[in-house]
């Protein structure tokens with residue numbers, strides 16, 4: 001990436017953090033407010049550095065929030081449950097059908 005200030009190629013690197021790096025609007029409380037996550041699950045933010053201008057460019061990654069992750073996992077589980085239920089229902093109707101055929105064959109056609 002080229003530096004937007006001097007136009008030279010920026011150094012590619014990363015910023016490791018002990019917890020997820022977040023950016024906060026100055027009007028927002030850093031404890032209670034919602035920040036923009038800058039590092040992903042591995043807590044390292046990818047960043048570009050220009051030593052001449054002493055500037056860092058940090059592309060904001062698409063980080064899944066805990067709520068989004070839970071929703072995704074829940075819907076995956078829901079899908080599996082639905083599939084299992086459908087499979088069970090088809091199996092049930094198949095055995096019913098087989099039983100019906102069996103009963104029909106063993107019955108005396110004159111006996112009603």
Ligand SMILES: [Zn+2]
Nearest residue numbers: 003006050053
């Ligand atoms: Zn620069």
